[in-house]
Amino acid sequence: MIQAGMRQLAALGALVLTGAPARAQVCEGARPTQSGAPQGSYGAAPVDHYDSASGRARVHYARSGPHAPPAAASLEPDVPDAVIVAAQAADDALAKFDELGYLAPLSDQASPCSANGDSEAVDIYLMNFSAADGQAVVDHCQEGTPKRCAGFVLVENDFKSAGYADTAEGLRTVVPHELFHLVQHAYDVDVEPWWAEGSAQWAAKQVYPELRDLERFLPAYFDNPWRPLNVPPSGPITDFLYATAIWPVYLSERFDHAIVREVFEQFAQSRDGAFPATQQVLAARGSSLEQEFLAFAAANAATAERAPAEGGYQHAADYPLLELTPFTLSAGNELMEVASGLGAFYYSVSTPTPVGLELEQGDVKRVEAVLLPVVDGHAQVANSRPLQGSFRGDGIIVVAGQSLARVDAPFTLRVTSVKPNLPGEGDDDDQPDSAGCALSRRPGAHSKLGPGLAIAAMLGLGASIRRRRRRKDA
Amino acid sequence: MRSAVITTCFILSALSGALGCESTPVDDDNTSAGTGGVAGSSSGGGSMSPPTSMCSAALRQSVGLLDEVSTGVVTQLETTPELVLYVDASAGGDTGGDEAPWVYISLAGGSAVALTDLEALESTAWDLALKRFIIRTNSGDSGPGQGGALRVALPWDSVDASTQGNRALPVEQWFDDECNLVTGSTNELVTTFSGWYEYNTATHKLDAIEGVYLTQAADGAKYKVAVLDYYSNPDGSHGRVDGHFKLRIAPLR
Numbered sequence: 001m002i003q004a005g006m007r008q009l010a011a012l013g014a015l016v017l018t019g020a021p022a023r024a025q026v027c028e029g030a031r032p033t034q035s036g037a038p039q040g041s042y043g044a045a046p047v048d049h050y051d052s053a054s055g056r057a058r059v060h061y062a063r064s065g066p067h068a069p070p071a072a073a074s075l076e077p078d079v080p081d082a083v084i085v086a087a088q089a090a091d092d093a094l095a096k097f098d099e100l101g102y103l104a105p106l107s108d109q110a111s112p113c114s115a116n117g118d119s120e121a122v123d124i125y126l127m128n129f130s131a132a133d134g135q136a137v138v139d140h141c142q143e144g145t146p147k148r149c150a151g152f153v154l155v156e157n158d159f160k161s162a163g164y165a166d167t168a169e170g171l172r173t174v175v176p177h178e179l180f181h182l183v184q185h186a187y188d189v190d191v192e193p194w195w196a197e198g199s200a201q202w203a204a205k206q207v208y209p210e211l212r213d214l215e216r217f218l219p220a221y222f223d224n225p226w227r228p229l230n231v232p233p234s235g236p237i238t239d240f241l242y243a244t245a246i247w248p249v250y251l252s253e254r255f256d257h258a259i260v261r262e263v264f265e266q267f268a269q270s271r272d273g274a275f276p277a278t279q280q281v282l283a284a285r286g287s288s289l290e291q292e293f294l295a296f297a298a299a300n301a302a303t304a305e306r307a308p309a310e311g312g313y314q315h316a317a318d319y320p321l322l323e324l325t326p327f328t329l330s331a332g333n334e335l336m337e338v339a340s341g342l343g344a345f346y347y348s349v350s351t352p353t354p355v356g357l358e359l360e361q362g363d364v365k366r367v368e369a370v371l372l373p374v375v376d377g378h379a380q381v382a383n384s385r386p387l388q389g390s391f392r393g394d395g396i397i398v399v400a401g402q403s404l405a406r407v408d409a410p411f412t413l414r415v416t417s418v419k420p421n422l423p424g425e426g427d428d429d430d431q432p433d434s435a436g437c438a439l440s441r442r443p444g445a446h447s448k449l450g451p452g453l454a455i456a457a458m459l460g461l462g463a464s465i466r467r468r469r470r471r472k473d474a
Numbered sequence: 475m476r477s478a479v480i481t482t483c484f485i486l487s488a489l490s491g492a493l494g495c496e497s498t499p500v501d502d503d504n505t506s507a508g509t510g511g512v513a514g515s516s517s518g519g520g521s522m523s524p525p526t527s528m529c530s531a532a533l534r535q536s537v538g539l540l541d542e543v544s545t546g547v548v549t550q551l552e553t554t555p556e557l558v559l560y561v562d563a564s565a566g567g568d569t570g571g572d573e574a575p576w577v578y579i580s581l582a583g584g585s586a587v588a589l590t591d592l593e594a595l596e597s598t599a600w601d602l603a604l605k606r607f608i609i610r611t612n613s614g615d616s617g618p619g620q621g622g623a624l625r626v627a628l629p630w631d632s633v634d635a636s637t638q639g640n641r642a643l644p645v646e647q648w649f650d651d652e653c654n655l656v657t658g659s660t661n662e663l664v665t666t667f668s669g670w671y672e673y674n675t676a677t678h679k680l681d682a683i684e685g686v687y688l689t690q691a692a693d694g695a696k697y698k699v700a701v702l703d704y705y706s707n708p709d710g711s712h713g714r715v716d717g718h719f720k721l722r723i724a725p726l727r
Contacts, residue, residue: 233538406653408527408531408532
């Protein structure tokens with residue numbers, strides 16, 4: 001499958017723009033209705049537009065030529081169905097973003113640019129992309145900081161060979177994603193690409209939960225969990241950027257939907273990066289980035305066929321399966337690894353007899369580990385426990401970064417022998433399911449997501465834990 | 475105007491899957507490349523980079539290193555009067571760079587070197603590594619060799635051993651002192667070979683810029699290298715698919 005980077009592109013382009021001296025009201029992008037538009041122009045083709053039912057979005061399209069949408073017009077006379085679907089998707093998205101409390105995209109009514117779509121509505125231009133299917137374009141920004149910008153979006157005209165079931169599915173996937181970039185730009189255009197794309201994927205999912213685009217990208221993260229969310233592979237077009245949607249999914253299930261918006265609000269104030277902004281938001285909610293990343297990493301181990309009956313993501317079974325590195329639990333065995341930033345490492349363990357487990361690292365705590373019992377193949381994320389101590393049974397060790405620092409953070413996992421229990425001292429009664437942990441489930445002790453509260457409570461971390469994208473072939 | 479131009483490049487380059495728009499001016503200072511240092515060292519040329527050993531995990535994360543040998547084909551298209559190599563560095567496509575290992579080549583042998591990315595980190599058997607549009611030398615953060623490269627805007631035939639003069643060849647230096655990757659304007663890895671192409675806004679392709687790279691191999695031997703094509707067919711003719719290099723290579727005399 002191909003997933004072009006145009007949704008991501010918009011954010012990166014915005015990053016580049018910030019390298020220039022701040023200038024007010026300078027037009028940065030031309031529209032397809034203008035000749036010489038860098039993304040492509042409708043040229044001499046007759047053009048038309050269609051206003052959404054709410055009047056908040058205007059869909060522009062060519063009547064002929066390569067950028068014209070499919071001609072089928074079964075919904076309204078003489079208006080291509082794709083145009084109407086795009087308009088409806090825009091209305092649905094803008095209404096959902098309103099419901100979630102987001103700022104509306106900045107109006108281009110007072111745009112100094114030579115074209116503004118001839119209305120204050122958000123402009124959507126349908127066009128034929130050569131290697132992508134959507135893009136948010138900044139056309140002018142307000143003066144000062146945060147850097148708030150207005151713009152418009154470009155969306156694929158027909159979604160042929162784009163990996164979608166049909167044109168309508170493509171439009172319903174891409175229009176909300178791109179519009180959310182315009183929402184982001186109403187806070188600050190300089191948001192980092194990974195958070196821009198990940199949150200746009202998450203936001204689009206809120207609009208049409210039945211669509212599967214978010215899940216489609218997730219393997220790029222689940223295949224590389226050692227890679228920090230904020231350290232995508234080099235290059236502007238990477239699936240990883242879209243796969244970071246799993247982080248706002250975690251945050252919103254762990255807390256509530258508002259937390260994603262709060263990160264944007266905080267970022268616009270501090271302009272210090274998405275993670276530092278998240279740290280502040282979490283602190284205000286009585287938690288921390290460290291403990292939530294650890295719980296996030298644990299939740300990611302309990303997906304697909306490892307999804308438990310309780311705890312973990314609401315749709316854990318739909319998410320990819322992490323690969324585990326086997327770690328033999330024989331006394332004296334060691335495993336060494338080097339972490340950096342907020343990455344995570346996963347090890348499968350199994351022992352019929354109790355062993356001790358230790359995590360060793362430098363003087364500065366850079367990683368933390370938890371152990372998830374595995375029962376009948378399901379990772380019991382709600383029963384996660386600190387690594388230190390004895391263990392017997394099947395499990396998954398999760399080692400997660402606790403710092404944004406990138407300098408090497410070596411750690412060692414070590415197996416130690418434990419003194420056999422004397423008769424009457426055993427803890428088996430607590431774990432008849434062979435998990436081997438001296439912990440018993442506490443029904444109701446976790447939130448909707450589960451692992452955040454469960455792990456944090458068990459670790460004593462706080463009682464009140466309380467611009468794309470995508471290729472054309474899927 | 476500059477920001478607008480860059481934005482345009484961004485848009486166009488993404489449309490084609492190409493990365494980056496700005497080419498490094500010929501003979502300018504490559505600010506992202508250190509000079510004179512060796513692998514794992516902060517010495518030489520006033521390097522600000524910490525020892526590679528402090529950034530080993532960041533290196534793996536940033537450069538996409540796999541414990542896997544590339545299957546990219548490397549063939550000699552010509553051997554006389556000079557070596558012309560075909561290198562298939564297309565694996566991974568536009569978005570899957572994490573999933574494909576680098577192609578390693580030896581300048582002296584004119585052939586692929588079968589190393590995993592992790593083995594290559596400790597090997598001086600290779601001189602250039604290629605993946606998609608990125609070429610790096612065995613030097614600095616990239617490997618333990620004595621490699622490096624400097625681009626000069628001179629005709630191929632006029633470049634000889636005297637061309638370098640007193641200039642040091644930049645080495646690969648990718649991290650700041652906190653192990654953060656220093657990238658180009660499109661988040662791309664910036665190497666000593668950056669600037670070999672120009673983004674063609676008409677074709678949405680990468681056109682090799684005329685110029686020659688003074689190149690030092692891992693063992694210190696000097697070569698000159700030119701990128702002739704990024705869309706080469708296996709027979710050396712110009713094709714349509716990106717990631718397929720045609721390189722011209724000759725010892726510096």
